[in-house]
Amino acid sequence: MPYCLSRLPYLRPGGAAIASIALLALLGCGPAGEPGSAAAPESGPAPAAALTFERVGRLQDARIDEASGIQALGGGRFVVHNDEGTRLFRIDAAGRDLGELEVGSANARDWEDITRVPGPDGPLLVIGDIGDNSGSRKDVSLYFLPEPADDVEQASASHRVRITYPDGPRDAESLAWDPLSGKLLILSKRDKPPRLYGVPLDLALWKHELRAEFLTEVPGFRPPTRRDIARNPMRGMWVSQPTGMDLSPDGRLAAVLTYRSLYLFQRRGDESWVQAFQGQPLEVIGPPGTHDEAVGFSADGRSVYVTTEGRPAPIYRLPLPDRLP
Numbered sequence: 001m002p003y004c005l006s007r008l009p010y011l012r013p014g015g016a017a018i019a020s021i022a023l024l025a026l027l028g029c030g031p032a033g034e035p036g037s038a039a040a041p042e043s044g045p046a047p048a049a050a051l052t053f054e055r056v057g058r059l060q061d062a063r064i065d066e067a068s069g070i071q072a073l074g075g076g077r078f079v080v081h082n083d084e085g086t087r088l089f090r091i092d093a094a095g096r097d098l099g100e101l102e103v104g105s106a107n108a109r110d111w112e113d114i115t116r117v118p119g120p121d122g123p124l125l126v127i128g129d130i131g132d133n134s135g136s137r138k139d140v141s142l143y144f145l146p147e148p149a150d151d152v153e154q155a156s157a158s159h160r161v162r163i164t165y166p167d168g169p170r171d172a173e174s175l176a177w178d179p180l181s182g183k184l185l186i187l188s189k190r191d192k193p194p195r196l197y198g199v200p201l202d203l204a205l206w207k208h209e210l211r212a213e214f215l216t217e218v219p220g221f222r223p224p225t226r227r228d229i230a231r232n233p234m235r236g237m238w239v240s241q242p243t244g245m246d247l248s249p250d251g252r253l254a255a256v257l258t259y260r261s262l263y264l265f266q267r268r269g270d271e272s273w274v275q276a277f278q279g280q281p282l283e284v285i286g287p288p289g290t291h292d293e294a295v296g297f298s299a300d301g302r303s304v305y306v307t308t309e310g311r312p313a314p315i316y317r318l319p320l321p322d323r324l325p
Contacts, residue, residue, distance in 0.1 A: 050325075053262075053287040053306070053316040057094030064089050065311040068173065069114035069244065070294040071125065072305075073147065080294065080307065083111050083131060090150070093298075093305065095315045103127070104156040106143045112293075113175035113244055115184070116147070117201055123147040127157075128175035130186060135169045142175075142184065142204060161204045164211050165197060173293060174245035174256065177201070178273060185273065186212060187256065189241045193219040196277060218242075218256075218277045221263060228260065235259060244295040246304070253324075255304045257295040261285050262304065266324055282324060287316040 059067065059080065068083040077098060079088045086108045090098035110131025117124050129141040144159040163186075174187035183198040197212035204210060221240040229236035239260035246255050254265040254273070263281040267273065291309035298305065304318040 051282070051284045051318060051320070053284070053318050055287075055314050056317045057096070057315045059089075059091065059095045059307060059311075059313045059315065061089050061091075061097045061100070062311055063087070063100075064313065066309045067294045067307045067313050068112050068131075068309075069128070069175075070296040070305060070307055071114045071116050071246075072296055072299040073116070074299045076299075077150075078296065078305065079114065079125065081111050081114055081127065083293075084108055085111075088114075088125075088127075093315070093317070095307075095313075098150070099153065101148055101152065102154045103143070103145060104154060106145075106157040106160070107141070109137075109141075112173040115175050115177045115246070117177045117184070118179075119144070119146065119205070121146070124158075126175065126177070126184065128172075128186070130163075130172040130175060132169055132171040135171055135190070137169050139164045139209070140172070142199070144205065159205065161199075161207055162209045163199060164209070166211055166214050167195075170195065170197075174242045176245045176247045176254070178247055178251055179249070180251040180267075181272065185215075185245070185247070187218065187242050187245050189243065191217075192241075193217045193221070194242050196273070216274045216277055220265070220277070220279065220281045221256075221258060222261070222283060243293040244306075246296045248297045248301040249299065250301060253297075253301070253320075255295050255297065256281070257292055257306060259292060262287075262295065262306065262318065264304075264324060284318060287314075289314070 066082040067080050070078055070080050072078050076093050078091050081088050086103045086106050088101040109129055111129050112131040113128040115126050125145045127143040139162040142161050143157040145157050148155045170188040171190045172186050172188045176185045178185055182201050186197045188195045196215045198215050199212050224236055224239050228239045242256050244257040252267045256263045262284045265281045267276040287306055289308035294307045296305050306316045307313050
């Protein structure tokens with residue numbers, strides 16, 4: 001990690017703490033953390049200049065003002081949710097409104113991501129109530145919902161499992177389904193580097209409480225630069241932290257979103273995600289929003305879609321080549 005940031009204690013963004021960190025970063029610090037010395041060179045994955053985001057539309061429903069999760073349903077349809085409230089919003093790939101779905105039997109303390117898994121009677125949506133800005137929740141929740149028909153306006157969560165972490169509370173905004181390992185994956189946000197946890201689906205479908213398994217740290221995100229911090233001192237320190245994650249339908253690619261970039265990790269051969277997340281990802285700078293938190297593959301795995309907090313929020317598409325570098 002460049003500068004002297006790795007020597008600072010765990011801090012949440014806000015107030016004088018961030019201002020102090022930003023000042024240290026702008027001054028620079030050497031190997032021993034001395035202010036005023038030359039900053040360490042930037043490191044991390046090289047940006048993928050050949051891949052670029054294209055804006056394809058906007059979220060037309062004005063009630064979507066804090067989009068935190070997006071999930072493909074097939075047929076060019078998606079669902080999106082805010083981080084507050086218990087509604088899912090159906091949209092097409094350009095953000096046109098296809099109707100809402102009120103989710104009963106579910107609380108919404110901090111909904112941060114959504115994924116789709118196979119169930120015994122058909123596909124299930126899994127809503128991750130996993131946000132924990134203060135790092136104080138004794139457990140977080142996953143809500144399971146049978147994928148509803150297009151004309152249904154209200155449905156109930158069929159199951160809830162409370163999740164604890166083996167190493168204490170974690171703030172997370174990233175939830176994805178791995179069809180190859182049979183696990184739901186949760187990636188933490190505020191840890192440096194982020195920490196990856198696994199929850200076996202076969203247990204999560206019927207148990208009411210589970211302890212997630214710590215799998216690995218994910219070190220491949222490029223640290224904040226002086227320019228990032230100078231541009232936005234309050235948010236610049238957090239541009240490398242994950243705000244959303246999805247896996248391709250075949251489980252071979254992972255798209256991890258941050259406030260600055262999208263990172264594509266590739267599983268090669270018979271690698272597990274524990275191994276693949278140790279490799280250097282492909283970094284795609286953008287899209288240009290400052291609050292990008294929702295990311296999802298298309299149903300065919302050929303594109304990645306991103307949307308952001310705010311109203312009206314744009315939708316961006318990243319077309320993927322047949323083969324990544």
